[in-house]
Amino acid sequence: MTRPTFAYIDLQALQHNAQWLKHQCKGSKLMCVVKADAYGHSLALVAPALADIADGFAVAHSAEGIELRALNADVPILILEGAFEPEDVELAYQYRLTLALTNIHQVNDYLARPSQQRPSVWLKVDTGMHRLGLSETQLTTLCESHQLPADTVIFTHFSDADTDAIKTRLQLAKLTELGRRYGLGMSAANSPACLHYPESHLDWVRPGYAIYGGCPFDTLDPNLQPVMKVHTRIHSIRSLQSGECVGYGSTWCAQQPTRIATLPIGYADGYPRSIKSATPVWLHNRSVPIVGRVSMDLITIDVTQVPQAAEGDLVELWGDNIRLHTLAQHNDLSGYEIMARIPKRLRRSSDWLL
Numbered sequence: 001m002t003r004p005t006f007a008y009i010d011l012q013a014l015q016h017n018a019q020w021l022k023h024q025c026k027g028s029k030l031m032c033v034v035k036a037d038a039y040g041h042s043l044a045l046v047a048p049a050l051a052d053i054a055d056g057f058a059v060a061h062s063a064e065g066i067e068l069r070a071l072n073a074d075v076p077i078l079i080l081e082g083a084f085e086p087e088d089v090e091l092a093y094q095y096r097l098t099l100a101l102t103n104i105h106q107v108n109d110y111l112a113r114p115s116q117q118r119p120s121v122w123l124k125v126d127t128g129m130h131r132l133g134l135s136e137t138q139l140t141t142l143c144e145s146h147q148l149p150a151d152t153v154i155f156t157h158f159s160d161a162d163t164d165a166i167k168t169r170l171q172l173a174k175l176t177e178l179g180r181r182y183g184l185g186m187s188a189a190n191s192p193a194c195l196h197y198p199e200s201h202l203d204w205v206r207p208g209y210a211i212y213g214g215c216p217f218d219t220l221d222p223n224l225q226p227v228m229k230v231h232t233r234i235h236s237i238r239s240l241q242s243g244e245c246v247g248y249g250s251t252w253c254a255q256q257p258t259r260i261a262t263l264p265i266g267y268a269d270g271y272p273r274s275i276k277s278a279t280p281v282w283l284h285n286r287s288v289p290i291v292g293r294v295s296m297d298l299i300t301i302d303v304t305q306v307p308q309a310a311e312g313d314l315v316e317l318w319g320d321n322i323r324l325h326t327l328a329q330h331n332d333l334s335g336y337e338i339m340a341r342i343p344k345r346l347r348r349s350s351d352w353l354l
């Protein structure tokens, strides 16, 4: 029998989010960020579903780009980290990937090729994140000494678009000054900027998290629907006497006679080990608390208040009722990280499997 634990990938919700973002950012092209296996949602499910909505896709490195090229023969694909070695520039040319030039070595490897064998490029400029990107001086030298393809775009990445308007506007001003100076296409907006800074939309927007229904701000955005919905079924139920404890380290002990249900999902399935007791799951149309420590394959919940709970009953870990955003917030975790750490072990399907 198959273990009844899986992540339902709701492609209608995905398409809704992408369409909604496209509408919010109308006038700009939509580059959907699908690195890290589409933020844990499965590139093979997500890329075809977005094919008619996205104007382009962004991934982190060449291998991800080649995997995506096999799924979509025509769409523009941006490699955000650029080439790690000269071979990656050749691969980008062969597979028609657009390479980010993010440091001077990447610029040199790109310029070392004959001009008719160069891939398209986006020039990343460091406007304040101080992680990747050319300095203004490096960019100036490149643009003033070399003929770049007409489709070249200059882009940057915001460090604080979810929290700091002053820094975000400063970064944007640096980018647009350079973009205008050299007559280049421009791109800056990640998810929070798509939602809060219309002036940052420019030629291309690059949302990732919001496409998957993640909300980058403190409060949920009702326009964004969750895409990943993780479910399982109750494995076993037992009764504890007052004073008996549950799980590793006996971190939670019953204060009264208690019914405990065990669920076949744990941190090896991507349900974080640091999730605390009292975090809710959804059972029989109500929230029910986790008790005890999350172990590798199992968690335990207190179903004393749900007398009808029985082995085999469906439980939502996160999805429509328990929003990943809220789960992450209550446990001081990042929704981005939970999504991106979903392991192969957790089956992901756009068909309902339970």
Ligand SMILES: Cc1ncc(COP(=O)(O)O)c(C=O)c1O
Pocket (backbone or CB within 6 Å): 033, 080, 156, 157, 189, 190, 191, 192, 206, 207, 208, 209, 210, 216
């Ligand atoms: C360069 C770049 N652009 C866009 C994004 C998308 O950001 P978000 O998922 O916050 O929309 C990322 C994500 O890390 C990124 O690194």
